[in-house]
Amino acid sequence: MESTQNRKNVGDFLADVMPDLIDKHILYEASVQDPDVDLALIERISERAGFPSPVSLREDFCGTAWMACAWVRSRGDREAWGVDLDRPTLDWAETHRLPVLGKDAQRIHLHEENVLNHSCPDVDCVAALNFSYMIFHEREVLKQYFQSVYESLKSNGIFLLDIFGGPHSQDVMKEKKAVPGGTDFQGTEYPDFTYVWDQAAFNAVNHQIRCHIHFKGKHIVSIPNAFTYEWRLWSITEVTDLLHEVGFTSVDPYFEGWSDEDNDTDGVLEIRESYEGMLSWISYLAAVKQES
Numbered sequence: 001m002e003s004t005q006n007r008k009n010v011g012d013f014l015a016d017v018m019p020d021l022i023d024k025h026i027l028y029e030a031s032v033q034d035p036d037v038d039l040a041l042i043e044r045i046s047e048r049a050g051f052p053s054p055v056s057l058r059e060d061f062c063g064t065a066w067m068a069c070a071w072v073r074s075r076g077d078r079e080a081w082g083v084d085l086d087r088p089t090l091d092w093a094e095t096h097r098l099p100v101l102g103k104d105a106q107r108i109h110l111h112e113e114n115v116l117n118h119s120c121p122d123v124d125c126v127a128a129l130n131f132s133y134m135i136f137h138e139r140e141v142l143k144q145y146f147q148s149v150y151e152s153l154k155s156n157g158i159f160l161l162d163i164f165g166g167p168h169s170q171d172v173m174k175e176k177k178a179v180p181g182g183t184d185f186q187g188t189e190y191p192d193f194t195y196v197w198d199q200a201a202f203n204a205v206n207h208q209i210r211c212h213i214h215f216k217g218k219h220i221v222s223i224p225n226a227f228t229y230e231w232r233l234w235s236i237t238e239v240t241d242l243l244h245e246v247g248f249t250s251v252d253p254y255f256e257g258w259s260d261e262d263n264d265t266d267g268v269l270e271i272r273e274s275y276e277g278m279l280s281w282i283s284y285l286a287a288v289k290q291e292s
């Protein structure tokens with residue numbers, strides 16, 4: 001009896017000290033994505049433009065397609081397309097995300113394609129989040145992408161993308177964020193961990209930037225270099241000008257404000273015409289196509 005009890009205690013002890021092996025996609029989603037915020041912003045942009053609430057969404061660079069999943073789940077008449085080049089990531093989405101939706105999954109269509117040359121139908125809204133378009137280094141290619149987004153939107157359409165900047169975005173540095181434990185879309189529990197954004201190299205001549213994402217912490221098996229990006233750090237003025245050039249009627253930058261009390265952003269997204277003294281910032285750009 002006593003030895004069984006001892007074994008149980010040893011088992012419990014090991015379970016407590018052994019870090020969990022958590023899938024990097026789960027850690028990524030918990031660290032940098034919040035589809036509820038994205039969907040609420042799309043609704044706001046749509047109302048502001050005087051458009052009916054959007055029904056169809058294409059999530060470009062969709063990865064695990066979490067936003068597309070949230071879209072079809074948000075309303076029974078909504079349909080979503082996800083486009084990504086990476087077969088293994090799409091397979092992961094098909095195994096770990098789509099089954100959670102039950103029959104709502106019939107309204108999601110994942111395409112293993114290049115966003116520059118996809119075969120999805122026209123939609124009310126396109127989202128390209130977490131700076132993924134920065135994979136395009138040449139102006140002509142980024143313009144080609146924006147042009148194809150414009151043309152694939154219906155007459156009253158919205159393109160939502162994001163951008164980061166400020167003097168610190170050009171520094172070689174690491175930034176840590178504590179992510180509290182929680183439960184993912186599929187119900188998998190994860191413990192608290194640390195997300196590390198690593199700006200490993202920046203070339204001031206051509207604005208090429210190499211970034212890594214690392215995950216670490218006492219309770220998880222660390223994953224160094226879980227993701228690596230070789231991007232061009234586009235400026236907000238370059239991107240805004242290009243969006244106007246391809247035909248978008250308006251381009252509005254939404255920023256969170258700053259809370260001195262919390263020494264952090266305040267979580268309130270507003271269109272801001274000027275934003276001074278921010279050493280680093282993230283903004284959503286809402287590009288609106290208004291043809292009728």
Ligand SMILES: C[S@@+](CC[C@H](N)C(=O)[O-])C[C@H]1O[C@@H](n2cnc3c(N)ncnc32)[C@H](O)[C@@H]1O
Nearest residue numbers: 061062063083084085086113114115129130132
């Ligand atoms: C930063 S992740 C974005 C994941 C997710 N959508 C998000 O908002 O966090 C970038 C994704 O873009 C995909 N990707 C890169 N270049 C692409 C291209 N030209 N066409 C389609 N997908 C591409 C990669 O496979 C990767 O899954």
